[in-house]
Amino acid sequence: MAENWIGYTVAINCGSILGTFKGVIAKVEASDQSITLRNADRNGVPCTSREITIRAADIKDLEILQRASSQVDERAHPHRSSNGPARSAFHAAAPHSLSVNGRENVQTVQTLSPMRHENMHSIKPGPSGRCLFPDGVRSPSKKDRHFKQRDAAAFGSPIDNTVLEEDFDFEKNLALFNKQAEYEMINQQSSRPDLVKQAETPQKYRHDENVLEVTPAKYRQIKVPGNTSLEYVTDSGLVVPSISISLRNQLLGLSERLGVSVERQAELIGRAATEMALQLLGGGHRLNPRNAHQLPSVVVFCGSQRSAVLGANFARQLSGHGIHVQIVIPESGISSELFRELALFKLTKNPVLTSMQGISNADLIVMAIDDPLMDDFPNKPQPDWFPAAMEWIKNSRAPIMGLDPPPQGTGVELKLSLVGSLPLAHSPSNGKIYLVNLALPVSIYQELGITYKSPFGPKFVIPVHPKA
Structure with missing residues (x-):
């Protein structure tokens, strides 16, 4: 039951x-x-x-x-x-x-x-x-x-x-896998040509490289009439030929007649020289409110011609950064352009000297004495204070910067020199050459038989190196 x-x-x-x-x-x-x-x-x-x-x-x-x-x-x-x-x-x-x-x-x-x-x-x-x-x-x-x-x-x-309690049957499970069919499939694939491995590996580009194919770059984009005694090369490889003094006189003279006056050129070169001087003086590490008790001092030696106009304009722009600037000029023979620049500079309350008396130590020396535009610049008269100035410069440890110096040099070793438009065949005593963009129209170059294409790219000032 x-x-x-x-x-x-x-x-x-x-x-x-x-x-x-x-x-x-x-x-x-x-x-x-x-x-x-x-x-x-x-x-x-x-x-x-x-x-x-x-x-x-x-x-x-x-x-x-x-x-x-x-x-x-x-x-x-x-x-x-x-x-x-x-x-x-x-x-x-x-x-x-x-x-x-x-x-x-x-x-x-x-x-x-x-x-x-x-x-x-x-x-x-x-x-x-x-x-x-x-x-x-x-x-x-x-x-x-x-x-x-x-x-x-x-x-x-x-x-x-x-x-x-049930034991897993490994042999039965292994029999479900058709190994022979898999081997045949692998052999068939290996007999075919491997197109992926035989193909060329695609080139990898950085973020700043162009992925499109372009024509080979032309590095000789500037050509001048006649033979050049020296050629310069930019950091990007472009060739910049030097020009003679006579061709330079024609280029700048034509620019002034067409409206690019000396004052406009002086503003561009003065601005570029100011930026270079600020870097030589220490930049932001030296020029900040905590160092107001030790502001740098700059001495500018000016002649009486075009280079002096560049020096006076540079001194005025540099004083706008709170730097103590002194100008040493000749007592007479000042051009009208230089007179106007000096009048503006005097408004900055910085001293204008006509002798070496009262000059103080400097952190930077700027040479704007000799003018390469004058055909007789090797024999032109120098200011009375010139010998004493050369002696004082040689005893100073401050770096020296030149503004449009003559090609054979100024008598002292320069750290760097700034020139506008196209360079002359400068000697090694003028230091490293920096080219300033004066923004001259291309028609001015064509008028003088110069084939010109701007080598500046994204910059206003570029260094040029003598081509070996």
Whole structure:
């Protein structure tokens, strides 16, 4: 008679303490008054043991959920029943009072101790409907219930022992892989020509390089009539030929007649010379409010011709940066252009000297004495203070900068020289040559038979080096 109930799916209510068990009847013992369930769960939580045994004394109610003849595949769904949820949110609050039977790994339901049974019965609903737990028993928070539900969802299902008992057949799995077909495919691919490896590797470009193919660059873009004694090269490789003094006189004279006056040329060269001087004087490290007690000093030696106009204009622009500038000029023979520049310079409250008396030490010396535009500049008269000035310059340790110096030199070693338009064939004593863009129209060059294309690029001042 007891064997007729084997295979039934039942729900056994063991009271509020032990909870409700669901499972399939595996054994009914009439002598022991007990029922053994397999694939059981307690309050919706699958049990860890394959079978559990429940005594008849603990059973409050028993409900048949499914008959044995209509059982579903228990191997696919070992812990789910036809009705009732697979999980229960209150399983964490239920006490774990199941012990394992050592003989058949059968879990037997044990009754609680009197003290624990009393504590569980002391839980009473409060005025708000919530359960009040006694001291020592903490009510599970919402966070605790969330974590318990998450853990049960991930680890609640037991491992199917039938899967563990089956050995993996490696030979059968290896036979599913057709190695011969794969080898044939590899051999077919290797026999074809590898177009990717044989193709030329594409050239990689930097961010400042042109990816489009262009015609070869022409580095000789300036051509002058006649032979040149010296050629210069810019940093970008462009060739700048030197011109003779007579051709230079014609170029600047034609520019003045067409509107590019000496004052305009002086402004451009003076601005370029000011930028170079500021770098020689230390730049921002020297010229800042914290060094107001030791501002640099500059001495400008001017003649009486065009170079002196450049020097006076440079001195005025440099004084606009708060630098103490002194000008030494001749007592007589001053041109009208120089007179106007000196009148503007005197408004800066800086001294204009006609002798070497009262001159102070300088951090930079500027030579604007000799004028290469004069055909007889080697034999022209010099100012009275010129010998004393040359002696003073040689004893000074300050760097010397020249403004449009004569090609053969000024008698002292210059650190650098600034020239406008096209350079003359300067001697090494004039130092490093810097070319200033005077922005002369190209028609002026063409009028004199000069093929000209600007070598300046993005700059107003460029260094030129003698071509080897």
